[in-house]
Amino acid sequence: AQKVTQAQTEISVVEKEDVTLDCVYETRDTTYYLFWYKQPPSGELVFLIRRNSFDEQNEISGRYSWNFQKSTSSFNFTITASQVVDSAVYFCALSEAKSGGYQKVTFGTGTKLQVIP
Amino acid sequence: NAGVTQTPKFRILKIGQSMTLQCTQDMNHNYMYWYRQDPGMGLKLIYYSVGAGITDKGEVPNGYNVSRSTTEDFPLRLELAAPSQTSVYFCASSYLQKGQGEAFFGQGTRLTVV
Numbered sequence: 393a394q395k396v397t398q399a400q401t402e403i404s405v406v407e408k409e410d411v412t413l414d415c416v417y418e419t420r421d422t423t424y425y426l427f428w429y430k431q432p433p434s435g436e437l438v439f440l441i442r443r444n445s446f447d448e449q450n451e452i453s454g455r456y457s458w459n460f461q462k463s464t465s466s467f468n469f470t471i472t473a474s475q476v477v478d479s480a481v482y483f484c485a486l487s488e489a490k491s492g493g494y495q496k497v498t499f500g501t502g503t504k505l506q507v508i509p
Numbered sequence: 510n511a512g513v514t515q516t517p518k519f520r521i522l523k524i525g526q527s528m529t530l531q532c533t534q535d536m537n538h539n540y541m542y543w544y545r546q547d548p549g550m551g552l553k554l555i556y557y558s559v560g561a562g563i564t565d566k567g568e569v570p571n572g573y574n575v576s577r578s579t580t581e582d583f584p585l586r587l588e589l590a591a592p593s594q595t596s597v598y599f600c601a602s603s604y605l606q607k608g609q610g611e612a613f614f615g616q617g618t619r620l621t622v623v
Binding site for chain 1: 549550551552554597599601611612613614615616617
């Protein structure tokens with residue numbers, strides 16, 4: 393069975409600090425996809441990144457970076473020099489990659505990040 | 510670009526009432542989903558559709574029904590509303606199979622059943 397664990401329920405940081413959001417996953421599949429979504433106070437979920445299980449390269453996009461480590465089944469998300477606009481709930485998600493029909497997407501319970509000015 | 514549009518944004522229902530949450534997307538995505546988000550619980554899949562005329566149950570389908578007569582529209586019907594259905598509902602769509610595609614979400618519908 394798939395499982396995504398985001399152990400940090402809430403994190404508060406002061407603006408300009410770096411912060412890392414943890415995501416640990418469980419799956420029996422060898423091929424799968426990992427995602428991060430951002431849910432700002434306005435409510436909608438916004439896609440941030442997708443990673444497939446064969447690509448362990450870390451990725452950087454501006455102040456955002458992601459560290460994927462299959463050995464520890466983790467897909468952590470770091471925000472460098474945090475800003476107030478980063479305040480949101482962040483969800484990690486895991487998806488299977490089987491052919492035909494629906495592939496279950498499992499979401500973590502989310503980490504609420506508050507950036508204090 | 511409109512993306513995924515959900516209506517209404519807010520609704521209060523009395524126990525036993527029925528309602529339909531509307532969802533439409535203009536991206537020609539085959540895959541559409543309904544999720545509910547309860548506090549501290551992440552998102553749970555209610556129903557999904559892989560194309561017009563094809564729907565299937567997700568993790569928590571009881572008390573809900575869906576239809577998919579067109580590619581664009583995927584309404585969610587609540588029959589006999591119960592307090593346990595108080596939640597935030599999200600419609601989403603995606604364009605790739607095999608779990609590869611990221612989902613595009615609507616802004617959500619906050620439903621309270623009293």
